[in-house]
Amino acid sequence: MAAExxxxxxxxxxxxxxxxxxxxxxKDVNLEINKGDFVSFIGPSGCGKTTFLRCIAxxxxxxxxxxxxxxxTPEEARMARAYGYVFQAAGLYPWRTIGGNIKLxxxxxxxxxxxxxxxxxxxxxLVDLAGFExxxxxxxxxxxxxxxxxxxxxxxxxxxxxxxxxxxxxDEIVRDHLNEQLLQLWARTEKTIGFVTxxxxxxxxxxxxxxxMSPRPGRITDVIESPLPKERPLDIRDSxxxxxxxxxxxxxxxxxxxxx
Amino acid sequence: xxxxxxxxxxxxxxxxxxIVSVVPMNIHLTADLAQRQDILVTPDTPVARQEYSGIxxxxxxxxxxxxxxxxxxxxxxxxxxxAVEMWNTIALQNITSRRSLVFHGWVTLSATLLGFVIGxxxxxxxxxxxxxxxxxxxxxxxxxxxxxxxxxxxxAPMIIVMMGAIGIQGLFPKAVISAYLSFFPVVVGMVKGLxxxxxxxxxxxxxxxxxxxxxxxxLRLPASVPYLFASLKIGISASLVGAIVAELPxxxxxxxxxxxxxxxxxxxxxxxxxxxxxxxxxxxxxxxFFSLIERWTLRRMGMQAx
Numbered sequence: 001m002a003a004e005x006x007x008x009x010x011x012x013x014x015x016x017x018x019x020x021x022x023x024x025x026x027k028d029v030n031l032e033i034n035k036g037d038f039v040s041f042i043g044p045s046g047c048g049k050t051t052f053l054r055c056i057a058x059x060x061x062x063x064x065x066x067x068x069x070x071x072x073t074p075e076e077a078r079m080a081r082a083y084g085y086v087f088q089a090a091g092l093y094p095w096r097t098i099g100g101n102i103k104l105x106x107x108x109x110x111x112x113x114x115x116x117x118x119x120x121x122x123x124x125x126l127v128d129l130a131g132f133e134x135x136x137x138x139x140x141x142x143x144x145x146x147x148x149x150x151x152x153x154x155x156x157x158x159x160x161x162x163x164x165x166x167x168x169x170x171d172e173i174v175r176d177h178l179n180e181q182l183l184q185l186w187a188r189t190e191k192t193i194g195f196v197t198x199x200x201x202x203x204x205x206x207x208x209x210x211x212x213m214s215p216r217p218g219r220i221t222d223v224i225e226s227p228l229p230k231e232r233p234l235d236i237r238d239s240x241x242x243x244x245x246x247x248x249x250x251x252x253x254x255x256x257x258x259x260x
Numbered sequence: 261x262x263x264x265x266x267x268x269x270x271x272x273x274x275x276x277x278x279i280v281s282v283v284p285m286n287i288h289l290t291a292d293l294a295q296r297q298d299i300l301v302t303p304d305t306p307v308a309r310q311e312y313s314g315i316x317x318x319x320x321x322x323x324x325x326x327x328x329x330x331x332x333x334x335x336x337x338x339x340x341x342x343a344v345e346m347w348n349t350i351a352l353q354n355i356t357s358r359r360s361l362v363f364h365g366w367v368t369l370s371a372t373l374l375g376f377v378i379g380x381x382x383x384x385x386x387x388x389x390x391x392x393x394x395x396x397x398x399x400x401x402x403x404x405x406x407x408x409x410x411x412x413x414x415x416a417p418m419i420i421v422m423m424g425a426i427g428i429q430g431l432f433p434k435a436v437i438s439a440y441l442s443f444f445p446v447v448v449g450m451v452k453g454l455x456x457x458x459x460x461x462x463x464x465x466x467x468x469x470x471x472x473x474x475x476x477x478x479l480r481l482p483a484s485v486p487y488l489f490a491s492l493k494i495g496i497s498a499s500l501v502g503a504i505v506a507e508l509p510x511x512x513x514x515x516x517x518x519x520x521x522x523x524x525x526x527x528x529x530x531x532x533x534x535x536x537x538x539x540x541x542x543x544x545x546x547x548x549f550f551s552l553i554e555r556w557t558l559r560r561m562g563m564q565a566x
Binding site: 079085087089093096104105108136138 | 466478483
């Protein structure tokens with residue numbers, strides 16, 4: 001079955017001008033992401049994983065090469081509201097309730113009041129936060145806030161979910177739990193997910209495709225198609241297959257470092 | 261309410277300092293008066309007494325201490341004299357009377373409030389301009405800062421006289437001076453408040469393809485509310501000072517400023533002091549009022565004060 005390519009980057013380059021001279025954040029990045037993929041970007045700081053995600057989102061302008069999202073330029077895809085973006089911090093508005101925060105994109109995009117209420121209820125259910133609609137962000141734990149921010153990104157039914165180290169600031173137990181929930185959510189919604197992380201187990205556990213990147217200049221050193229089944233209990237992390245993939249990721253990261 | 265005890269302690273210390281200071285401040289006047297009433301005073305001539313400091317003279321005439329607190333025209337009135345004068349001019353006068361501090365207070369307060377509304381409106385508009393317009397960002401702030409370095413005492417009479425020359429008198433010129441002082445804290449606070457959303461929050465709105473207007477109403481404006489209240493509390497007291505200053509050098513016949521000047525010119529320190537304290541209480545009440553609104557608003561918004 002030939003899967004539909006949703007995100008296609010060819011020869012992508014991005015150079016930032018800084019006071020210390022140009023920084024080559026992305027060099028010759030080629031990548032295809034198919035519909036329904038769960039793609040993780042992993043690598044050390046400065047490898048361009050976040051920059052690449054921002055290029056997909058049209059938040060950064062590449063200085064060379066081509067990238068299309070749903071067959072459009074990232075800018076057009078952003079206008080078409082093709083993706084939901086989850087940042088490192090939940091970034092909920094403190095003056096809005098959880099429900100009010102999830103309504104934010106819906107208000108901006110002009111959904112009717114009735115539909116806003118219906119969608120808020122639905123996505124809160126999806127992230128297991130039903131009943132918290134009227135709470136303020138400070139009344140929720142960090143993990144719950146991040147789940148609320150995922151609900152906010154899901155509320156307007158974009159097919160693509162871009163996540164930039166969404167669980168980076170959370171402790172490991174909470175993170176395991178959220179990873180498990182994220183997989184269930186992905187299975188239920190069949191979204192295409194781009195996920196930036198610097199945790200090897202997280203990347204291997206979640207992904208169908210792992211993109212290993214290395215810094216200076218930021219580039220892709222390995223792309224691993226995961227053979228793990230779609231159904232993944234947490235203890236799959238003790239299986240031989242899982243450990244083998246984790247090894248390959250670690251080798252890729254180390255190889256990237258040796259070049260420097 | 262934790263702050264009650266420290267505040268009372270400071271007030272108590274200030275009152276004590278005030279009460280103790282009355283004796284040396286008034287002792288020369290008291291000695292002159294006592295001598296006229298045939299009370300024994302050492303030394304016994306005004307010229308000789310001029311050689312002594314207030315404290316020195318007081319130590320030589322401890323029997324005069326009581327009298328220093330009851331002079332009609334003291335150099336430094338005692339707290340109870342000020343309190344009695346305030347009671348007489350606030351509670352015991354018809355509020356339409358020129359002798360009533362409530363009458364004068366309203367004259368000043370009305371200019372204060374009008375000036376505050378103008379100043380706040382202007383301040384918010386300038387802040388929005390500064391945040392959204394690069395040219396304004398680079399040009400307005402230096403002038404706003406420069407405007408506050410000009411002594412308002414020098415500027416106030418000019419504004420009053422010039423506006424009078426084109427036929428604008430009464431409330432409005434005073435309100436202009438109030439606005440002149442109160443717009444500045446609002447500009448500074450609102451610029452900071454409107455710029456308080458971080459890069460991530462601005463990026464989030466970009467991912468929604470939100471319009472600049474939506475960014476303003478949904479993110480920047482609500483984010484600036486705590487800053488706005490901090491500015492309003494400074495602005496309202498600056499407004500009151502502006503209105504009083506506007507009354508001082510221009511021969512105004514009503515208002516706190518006019519009362520202070522009358523007391524000075526006609527040798528009635530109690531009038532000046534009563535007006536001074538009434539103005540201070542008014543300022544405290546205004547700031548307190550805005551603190552209440554701030555707490556109420558932020559609680560309704562689910563936020564805490566900055």
